[in-house]
Amino acid sequence: MSPQSFAQLPTAGAPAGGPTAALVLEGVSRWYGNVVAVNDITFALGAGVTGLLGPNGAGKTTILHMLAGLLRPSAGRVSVAGQPAWRNPAVYRAVGLVPEREAVQAFLTGRAFVELAARLQSLADPAAAADRAIATVDLEAAADRPVGTYSKGMRQRVKIAAALVHEPSILLLDEPFNGMDPRQRLHMIALLRTMADAGRAILFSSHILEEVERLADGVLVIHAGRLAAAGDFREIRRLMTDRPHTFVVRSSDDRRLAAAFMIEPAVFGTELRDNRLTVRVAEFGGFTRSVARVARDAGVSLFEVAPTDDSLESVFAYLVSRR
Amino acid sequence: MIFATIVGVTLRALLGRRRTILMLLLAGVPVLLGLLVRANGSGVRDVGATLDGLVVRVVLPLVALVFGTAALGSELEDGTAVHLLTKPIRRSTIVLAKIGVAGTLTAALLVPSTVIAGLLLARPGSGPLSVTFAMAIGVLVGSYVYVAIFVALSVATSRGLIIGLGYALIWEGVLAGLLPGSQVFSVREYVRGIAAILSPAATDSIVGAGALLYAAVALVAATAIASVRLAVYEVRGSD
Numbered sequence: 001m002s003p004q005s006f007a008q009l010p011t012a013g014a015p016a017g018g019p020t021a022a023l024v025l026e027g028v029s030r031w032y033g034n035v036v037a038v039n040d041i042t043f044a045l046g047a048g049v050t051g052l053l054g055p056n057g058a059g060k061t062t063i064l065h066m067l068a069g070l071l072r073p074s075a076g077r078v079s080v081a082g083q084p085a086w087r088n089p090a091v092y093r094a095v096g097l098v099p100e101r102e103a104v105q106a107f108l109t110g111r112a113f114v115e116l117a118a119r120l121q122s123l124a125d126p127a128a129a130a131d132r133a134i135a136t137v138d139l140e141a142a143a144d145r146p147v148g149t150y151s152k153g154m155r156q157r158v159k160i161a162a163a164l165v166h167e168p169s170i171l172l173l174d175e176p177f178n179g180m181d182p183r184q185r186l187h188m189i190a191l192l193r194t195m196a197d198a199g200r201a202i203l204f205s206s207h208i209l210e211e212v213e214r215l216a217d218g219v220l221v222i223h224a225g226r227l228a229a230a231g232d233f234r235e236i237r238r239l240m241t242d243r244p245h246t247f248v249v250r251s252s253d254d255r256r257l258a259a260a261f262m263i264e265p266a267v268f269g270t271e272l273r274d275n276r277l278t279v280r281v282a283e284f285g286g287f288t289r290s291v292a293r294v295a296r297d298a299g300v301s302l303f304e305v306a307p308t309d310d311s312l313e314s315v316f317a318y319l320v321s322r323r
Numbered sequence: 324m325i326f327a328t329i330v331g332v333t334l335r336a337l338l339g340r341r342r343t344i345l346m347l348l349l350a351g352v353p354v355l356l357g358l359l360v361r362a363n364g365s366g367v368r369d370v371g372a373t374l375d376g377l378v379v380r381v382v383l384p385l386v387a388l389v390f391g392t393a394a395l396g397s398e399l400e401d402g403t404a405v406h407l408l409t410k411p412i413r414r415s416t417i418v419l420a421k422i423g424v425a426g427t428l429t430a431a432l433l434v435p436s437t438v439i440a441g442l443l444l445a446r447p448g449s450g451p452l453s454v455t456f457a458m459a460i461g462v463l464v465g466s467y468v469y470v471a472i473f474v475a476l477s478v479a480t481s482r483g484l485i486i487g488l489g490y491a492l493i494w495e496g497v498l499a500g501l502l503p504g505s506q507v508f509s510v511r512e513y514v515r516g517i518a519a520i521l522s523p524a525a526t527d528s529i530v531g532a533g534a535l536l537y538a539a540v541a542l543v544a545a546t547a548i549a550s551v552r553l554a555v556y557e558v559r560g561s562d
Contacts, residue, residue, distance in 0.1 A: 032559075065559075068409060069409070070405065070408065070409070070558040071557050071558060071559065072555070072557060087554055087555065089410070089411050089413060089414070090411050091411075092409050092410050092411045093411045095409070097405070099402070099405050101405075103402035103403050103405050103406065104403065104406070105332075105336065107335070116328065116332060116406075117406065117410070119324070119325070119328045120325060120328060120329075120406075120407070120410040120412060121410060121411065122324065122325060122411070162406065
């Protein structure tokens, strides 16, 4: 995994990367009336693969559309290959976008669609470029059938072929693995890796941890429009597990157990309310290893120990609160 | 090259089977009327007024509306325009190609329709066909002006079809001509004016000789507005 893509690791308030950074957001926000879709985001990306990770509705598509010059930032600056993305059609020589929406005319064949993209890019030999792109995404067999007959995964691949046909140095993909079976996904991961190693800057969005883990050099975690975390995936994993946790415990004697817990260094709070014992711990591992022993030493039987904030939502919210 | 490519794709998209048949039927209505009149043997006294009332007032704006809003607006609605927008092409080039195709299709249907209907409607032996041809030229120009306006509407607002329909039926159909001075803002009046320039017997016209200028201004303005609005068009994702 190349650490290159995070030449400028974003921290709150830090200026964005230098002129060579391919994709730059500086203090970018986007709102629709009272609704803030993206809130003061700053990052700079270069060659390599970066994953934009976050739940649906977090603002990933908004960010990608601003980078693709399809949406104007309400505040801040968006730069692609050193130029503004908005109102600048020339930037599309260097950028390929794979949108999430279906968005392909059903009556065109796959080949015709990719060749059309090649012609609109003013390529010297559109047919040859289209052939290469189609071979790259492994769609030769179906290339001469209308796109309307394709499965969802095939439509994804034809959109990717059209986005690659002019060999852009920057590739933006919105949920690219949607609808792909495991084999296609592996193929696509290998393809994107190859392109990134050749020096391209690739940014893809996903709400699935495993996809990002497998492919990305670096991760940008987005939650409710904010940048929750940025960095190497292992760092982010660690942040996510080494955070404070809350557990609900049912036992034969909650009050006695609560008193016993408060002696443990990992525990920083207990609450007994409505016949529920809630325990807040600073560190996951220590607590889980000790909970059974503590209960036994206190002479209390444990019936249930359940985490209450294990959803991705609460993880992200925690990460945001840290910044 | 790029222009030709966009023209080709737009042509294919506009000439879907259902739309083509529908437009052929619409354009056929004046011809049908002409056939009925001819079958009756009499012919109409004022061919110009009949063509004006039928083709210029009704059929022309409707056909132009269908082609004009489908050329670009519907692609923006269903998301297929993203592939066109994320290419290094000037927005004005896209707009010109779209207006060119939609306008030409409209004219290709309605100019022959006007000519044939005019020939059929005229009293047998009534002399020169200048009125019919003058109206046909007016319809030719009117096709492009209407289409340009509807393309601009469909880029500027997602309600382009409804607003365009309102404009065609309410403004052009009823109001313009009633309010003094409103003729300057009516494409139908431009068409009548151009026909009147070529053949004074064709129709009364209030705008008169200025019609050509007004039509040119409207065409350029609509094209410019469409280009500018396309340049700042925003694609809002569902996120």
